[in-house]
Amino acid sequence: MLTPQELRNLFLFRSDITFLNFGSFGSCPKPIFEEYQRWQMKLEADPVQFITVLGTHYLKEAREALAAYVHCQAEDLVFVVNPTFAVNAVAKSLNLQPGDEILTTNIEYGASDRTWDFVCGETGARYVRQPIQLPIVSKEQIIEDFFKGLSDKTKLVFISQITSATGLILPVKEICAIAKAKGILTFIDGAHVPGQIALNLSELAVDFYTGACHKWMMAPKGCSFLMATKEAQKLLKPLVVSWGYKSLYPSDSLFLDHFQMSGTRDFSAFLTIKKSIEFLQEYEWEKVRAVCHTLLLENAPRFCNLLGTQPLAPLTSEFFAQLFSIPIHTKEPEKLHRLLVDTYRIEIPLAREGENVYLRYSVQGFNSQEDLDVLYDALVDIIEKTDLIAVGKK
Ligand SMILES: Cc1ncc(COP(=O)(O)O)c(C=O)c1O
CATH class of the missing domain: 3.40.640.10 (Type I PLP-dependent aspartate aminotransferase-like (Major domain))
Structure with missing residues (x-):
């Protein structure tokens, strides 16, 4: 199985983005x-x-x-x-x-x-x-x-x-x-x-x-x-x-x-489509997915603790695969989103649903712990320097 960095080289992404939004849509691999x-x-x-x-x-x-x-x-x-x-x-x-x-x-x-x-x-x-x-x-x-x-x-x-x-x-x-x-x-x-x-x-x-x-x-x-x-x-x-x-x-x-x-x-x-299926087989995507899933769940408590919120379901493969939505308390999700994209170069969605707001990270084969650390550090910085995130409060 290839490493995240090796896999990243297969994709057409520019190199200066921390890409945590494969759920919306990702970039195509070159083949x-x-x-x-x-x-x-x-x-x-x-x-x-x-x-x-x-x-x-x-x-x-x-x-x-x-x-x-x-x-x-x-x-x-x-x-x-x-x-x-x-x-x-x-x-x-x-x-x-x-x-x-x-x-x-x-x-x-x-x-x-x-x-x-x-x-x-x-x-x-x-x-x-x-x-x-x-x-x-x-x-x-x-x-x-x-x-x-x-x-x-x-x-x-x-x-x-x-x-x-x-x-x-x-x-x-x-x-x-x-x-x-x-x-x-x-x-x-x-x-x-x-x-x-x-x-x-x-x-x-x-x-x-x-x-x-x-x-x-x-x-x-x-x-x-x-x-x-x-x-x-x-x-x-x-x-x-x-x-x-x-x-x-x-x-x-x-x-x-x-x-x-x-x-x-x-x-x-x-x-x-045939090529996509071949690609998934050639690069052992079942194993890749399992690694992504583990990374996703290992990081989930850390993000929830930082933001003072609770996971939306028990942290198991029954409820989660490669997407994790962290409940976040912010009155200005659009502003927070622009800050993450423009200043920290992190591609990640913030979604409003009813009264709630979620910051959803995706873990794809090219993502590593380093990418999730970039997100974590950015959130720490934003909490310290702005009042955009109300930790643990509605
Ligand atoms: C649950 C769900 N349904 C449907 C869609 C379809 O989106 P689109 O038709 O724009 O590809 C999405 C896109 O993210 C989705 O998350």
Whole structure:
């Protein structure tokens, strides 16, 4: 296994940033980016044939590779540019009626909340953001909290497998099984999952699943997927109507026709997926991930002690993988964020969620203890020199 420094040399980052935000999106490793450019060169060499004929074949191979990686059938998978697109596609397809309910948590990603808020606003449906008690005490508690929001109007359960601002792994397997047994549709937002924790879609009772490949799988930006079971595919409408709708040359899948063709575009990012999977294997990413996870958890108490706050869940692999959100008391998160980026050259997000603010560090293969020490020292300095952080106080 390579050292963090050796791994860092594989990435395209500039060297003067302490990069602790792989969760939002990282930089592509060079071998993957070169493969991306190779596809783009191939496209430009013969654009019409590439986009209208050969592309379909290349995309099929890429879907097959991804399907094998996430354990589902290739015909149940389409590439989309990002999970936001997938959430929009599902939300706008469901034919929601006044009174229908979408059950979710109060710790979902802001763009997804906005999408559901918009669609529910248009249709008269309700978006039920069920509060999850923090800090989390157990998986059972999350499940109990979540299903308090259930009613006979619940049409679909929408939940993140790894949450955004809080960086927590949620028990989606159990939640989907319970929802399915009650005949409720299930949709998992797995934006942070592929490449960060193992994903086996065949083990989940899920109707719709979206994942980003441009996060922890390190594919170029604009590479994600939507999985829908054959039954669920029947519910979907094309989000962008193009030649695939009432296609003159239909394939045997309307799902594919409706989602693969959305006008002229460069889909090279999708075609790099095989290379991303090879990269993960070649550089022993399972071992790399285990080292990152250990580093993440070893440092967590130190940061919480410094800021006088508590971890959001027990410090185990049941709830955390490569993201850790430290609760932080600050009245000016935007100002604190600019200070960390501009003065200390640390790339790290500060997220507001309801009344709370979180400073979320990601640990990727190229990060070492040194990077986390840079963050720690910066926070000590900021606490000493400014009143931006209220240690231990609301
Ligand atoms: C939980 C979650 N869902 C979805 C997304 C999707 O973001 P995008 O569609 O912008 O790639 C993110 C991005 O960070 C996320 O954290």
